[in-house]
Amino acid sequence: MITQLKHARVFDPTHKKNGVVEDIFISQGRIVAKPTDASKISSSHDLSGKVVMAGAIDMHSHIGGGKTNIARMLLPEFQASKHYSEPEAHICTPGCSHFATPTSTETGFRYIEMGYTAAFEPALMPVNARQAHLEMADTPMIDKGAYAMLGNDDYFLRMLASQQDQQAINDYVAWILHSTQSIGIKVVNPGGINAFKFNQRRLDLDENNRHYQVSPRQILQSLSRAVHELGVAKPLHVHCNNLGAAGNFQTTLDTMRASDGLPMHLTHIQFHSYGKEGDKQFSSAAAEIAEALNKNKHITADVGQILFGQTVTTSGDSMMQHLNARHANPKKAVLMDIECDAGCGVLPFKYRDQNYVNALQWAIGLELFLSVEDPWRIFLTTDHPNGAPFTSYPHLIRLLMDKSFRNEAFAKLNLDAQAMSNLASLDREYSLYEIAIMTRAGAAGLIGLNDRGHLGIGAAADITVYTDQADREAMFSKPDYVFKNGELVVKDGQVVKVVWGATHTTKPAFDLGIEKDLRDYFAKYQTMQLANFKIHPDEIADDGRGSIVVHSGKHLS
Amino acid sequence: MSALTFSLKKPLQFAINCAVLTPDGLANRTLNEIAALTLQHGKQAVRVDELFDISGHDSASLRFLNTSDQLDYLGANMHSGRIDISGDAGAYLGFGMKGGEIHCHGNTQDLAACNMQNGRLVIHGNTGDFLGGAAAGLRKGMLGGTVVVKGHAGDRVGDQMRRGLILIEGNAGDYCASRMLAGTVGVLGKVGNYAGFSMHRGTLLLTTQPDLHPTMQACGSHTLPFLNLLYKSFAPYSQAFASLKSLRAERWLGDAAIQGVGEILVIR
Numbered sequence: 001m002i003t004q005l006k007h008a009r010v011f012d013p014t015h016k017k018n019g020v021v022e023d024i025f026i027s028q029g030r031i032v033a034k035p036t037d038a039s040k041i042s043s044s045h046d047l048s049g050k051v052v053m054a055g056a057i058d059m060h061s062h063i064g065g066g067k068t069n070i071a072r073m074l075l076p077e078f079q080a081s082k083h084y085s086e087p088e089a090h091i092c093t094p095g096c097s098h099f100a101t102p103t104s105t106e107t108g109f110r111y112i113e114m115g116y117t118a119a120f121e122p123a124l125m126p127v128n129a130r131q132a133h134l135e136m137a138d139t140p141m142i143d144k145g146a147y148a149m150l151g152n153d154d155y156f157l158r159m160l161a162s163q164q165d166q167q168a169i170n171d172y173v174a175w176i177l178h179s180t181q182s183i184g185i186k187v188v189n190p191g192g193i194n195a196f197k198f199n200q201r202r203l204d205l206d207e208n209n210r211h212y213q214v215s216p217r218q219i220l221q222s223l224s225r226a227v228h229e230l231g232v233a234k235p236l237h238v239h240c241n242n243l244g245a246a247g248n249f250q251t252t253l254d255t256m257r258a259s260d261g262l263p264m265h266l267t268h269i270q271f272h273s274y275g276k277e278g279d280k281q282f283s284s285a286a287a288e289i290a291e292a293l294n295k296n297k298h299i300t301a302d303v304g305q306i307l308f309g310q311t312v313t314t315s316g317d318s319m320m321q322h323l324n325a326r327h328a329n330p331k332k333a334v335l336m337d338i339e340c341d342a343g344c345g346v347l348p349f350k351y352r353d354q355n356y357v358n359a360l361q362w363a364i365g366l367e368l369f370l371s372v373e374d375p376w377r378i379f380l381t382t383d384h385p386n387g388a389p390f391t392s393y394p395h396l397i398r399l400l401m402d403k404s405f406r407n408e409a410f411a412k413l414n415l416d417a418q419a420m421s422n423l424a425s426l427d428r429e430y431s432l433y434e435i436a437i438m439t440r441a442g443a444a445g446l447i448g449l450n451d452r453g454h455l456g457i458g459a460a461a462d463i464t465v466y467t468d469q470a471d472r473e474a475m476f477s478k479p480d481y482v483f484k485n486g487e488l489v490v491k492d493g494q495v496v497k498v499v500w501g502a503t504h505t506t507k508p509a510f511d512l513g514i515e516k517d518l519r520d521y522f523a524k525y526q527t528m529q530l531a532n533f534k535i536h537p538d539e540i541a542d543d544g545r546g547s548i549v550v551h552s553g554k555h556l557s
Numbered sequence: 558m559s560a561l562t563f564s565l566k567k568p569l570q571f572a573i574n575c576a577v578l579t580p581d582g583l584a585n586r587t588l589n590e591i592a593a594l595t596l597q598h599g600k601q602a603v604r605v606d607e608l609f610d611i612s613g614h615d616s617a618s619l620r621f622l623n624t625s626d627q628l629d630y631l632g633a634n635m636h637s638g639r640i641d642i643s644g645d646a647g648a649y650l651g652f653g654m655k656g657g658e659i660h661c662h663g664n665t666q667d668l669a670a671c672n673m674q675n676g677r678l679v680i681h682g683n684t685g686d687f688l689g690g691a692a693a694g695l696r697k698g699m700l701g702g703t704v705v706v707k708g709h710a711g712d713r714v715g716d717q718m719r720r721g722l723i724l725i726e727g728n729a730g731d732y733c734a735s736r737m738l739a740g741t742v743g744v745l746g747k748v749g750n751y752a753g754f755s756m757h758r759g760t761l762l763l764t765t766q767p768d769l770h771p772t773m774q775a776c777g778s779h780t781l782p783f784l785n786l787l788y789k790s791f792a793p794y795s796q797a798f799a800s801l802k803s804l805r806a807e808r809w810l811g812d813a814a815i816q817g818v819g820e821i822l823v824i825r
Contacts, residue, residue, distance in 0.1 A: 076694035090672075092694045332696050 014454030055117025055462030115464030145504035151187035174510030184234030190216035233448020235263035247276035249285030268304025290371035304383035321345020359417035580638025756819030
């Protein structure tokens with residue numbers, strides 16, 4: 001049983017194939033070499049002229065965990081505007097769906113309909129890990145995975161405050177990866193969410209957390225060293241301090257310097273690239289950030305582009321979300337501390353093109369995309385749903401690939417914002433090859449998914465087929481075919497078969513002796529016992545729908 | 558013309574949503590068409606004539622007989638006409654109401670007058686919590702209109718209320734006028750604890766001194782001539798309120814915890 005994809009125009013940056021026309025063979029969910037016996041080919045698709053890429057990977061998208069449910073419940077205004085015939089539609093429940101945060105089922109469908117075959121939840125709170133995995137287990141079609149949030153949790157900060165050695169911290173980080181079934185580690189506003197609980201309202205990189213007397217710099221360095229020494233492929237996922245504050249680019253640059261040469265990923269960097277120039281005390285620092293990114297080859301970043309319209313912002317950064325709550329539209333907010341772990345802030349936001357700050361945010365994101373030279377180190381995200389829902393990716397791709405379309409959109413913005421941006425002078429247009437890097441090869445490489453994001457022999461047969469169109473938005477929003485593990489699941493942008501993806505994890509070795517101390521800690525301070533905290537692989541595989549893939553952590557050279 | 562009358566045939570097992578049975582919704586429909594409308598009862602869509610005996614034909618004036626507290630959303634979003642409910646009503650009575658009148662002669666469940674915008678709702682019995690409140694997730698409750706309750710009301714009367722008038726001739730529960738943004742709530746009986754909790758603006762008119770929490774600030778006794786006008790304006794709605802006389806009131810301001818400037822007037 002071999003499926004043949006004939007005359008595919010392949011964009012596979014991992015193997016440096018830029019539009020090479022060749023045949024692809026699929027057997028048992030994998031890409032295989034050309035069979036010697038042609039009679040084994042049971043079906044074939046003629047893809048003459050079609051653009052073929054690996055399935056896209058969204059490396060940062062909030063698709064699970066309690067905060068997404070809060071976001072779903074936060075916009076009954078949207079329910080009302082739809083004039084649903086269902087009687088109780090005005091009551092917004094966690095099952096509610098709006099464009100910003102679709103239900104878990106719809107999330108899977110919308111992703112695969114755009115040719116995405118994997119998405120990674122970037123803020124899995126260890127204490128909420130089970131909830132997040134349950135939600136992702138209900139997300140069909142795509143593969144998923146998560147980055148566990150550390151750095152604001154009481155146990156880690158105690159370790160740091162009592163100056164425990166790096167080995168103990170490494171063991172704790174590895175234990176968290178194992179027990180939460182995650183593939184990476186994220187730190188959100190290092191130490192800041194915790195400092196908020198002790199009445200600090202801002203925290204700079206070298207400012208001490210009042211209670212533990214440790215600084216964000218120490219937290220970052222200790223965590224990135226742990227991730228590096230454990231051999232986890234995914235570099236520490238860093239959501240810097242001072243998100244969204246004017247003048248925060250300095251913190252971002254300092255954070256890059258604090259990395260001390262170890263790999264580090266700065267997430268939704270658009271929200272961390274703001275200067276303080278001009279009459280309105282808010283300006284673009286995209287040039288400075290892009291320059292630093294170009295220079296520091298060990299740093300990667302995803303953009304977190306904003307696009308105009310209503311959305312709901314969800315973040316673990318309760319400190320900065322508390323500060324931003326006055327800009328919420330409609331005016332409401334959910335802000336909470338979550339046990340010993342961290343916090344959570346959910347606010348509805350309406351980005352408007354005639355608003356100076358919003359218009360400039362839009363331009364800053366695109367400036368970053370266009371000024372960072374190496375597409376292997378910058379990733380296409382909207383920080384779904386914070387900048388915009390993931391369903392707007394095709395629009396964003398068109399903005400990157402089509403200069404005149406971009407400039408037309410730019411010309412409609414708030415005039416003061418236009419005057420503060422150099423976007424119109426940036427001539428770069430992304431090529432299909434570069435888009436394939438950003439959304440496939442680069443993302444897979446960053447996370448350490450060695451058998452995804454490319455079309456080499458042995459790779460999982462997650463394949464997307466597009467018709468080459470001048471309108472890139474139309475092209476990327478409706479693939480002709482999507483194959484998931486070798487099965488045809490989408491035809492002409494419509495799901496034809498429902499399948500269930502795997503959960504990607506990594507499991508570095510560590511000293512289990514750490515559980516002795518952790519067990520005492522859990523008994524004393526946590527709301528659940530240690531044994532209940534750990535997620536057993538069977539819980540994910542349990543009903544046969546889900547499965548766990550463990551990645552070695554080593555990068556494909 | 559005789560009122561279009563719906564008489565419930567037998568007690569309901571599940572609550573049903575009666576939002577389609579309003580004067581506007583039934584205008585220009587024949588009796589057969591009305592009988593063929595469906596309502597969701599548990600998992601099944603059931604024809605209206607399976608649940609109700611229907612008689613009369615004036616859809617501008619509806620009458621519900623043999624009612625129960627399982628009839629939710631009566632008069633939802635209605636713009637005009639009149640609904641008379643001979644017995645109890647369920648939750649969300651007068652939900653999003655924009656005009657017309659509803660008279661309920663029994664008791665109601667929670668969230669009566671939720672999101673109400675205009676019109677008049679009269680409840681002759683008692684009502685549940687969140688009278689004049691907001692639907693889940695919304696930050697503004699009742700936006701206008703008048704609600705009169707002859708009996709008692711539950712907790713959270715006028716929660717996040719933005720405009721309009723609520724008059725309660727009996728008692729009200731805890732958190733009366735909580736998070737109120739504006740508008741007027743009057744209670745002739747007693748109110749429970751935490752009256753005016755997180756109140757931003759608006760007026761809570763009382764006749765007995767409640768136990769207030771510390772962030773409601775005492776502003777002393779005043780003689781307020783405008784009260785005379787206020788009482789007169791109540792005449793079309795409630796004789797009990799219109800017959801108030803005293804112009805002397807104890808004034809409280811709050812909720813200071815959120816820098817609110819709502820007022821509680823306790824008539825002496």
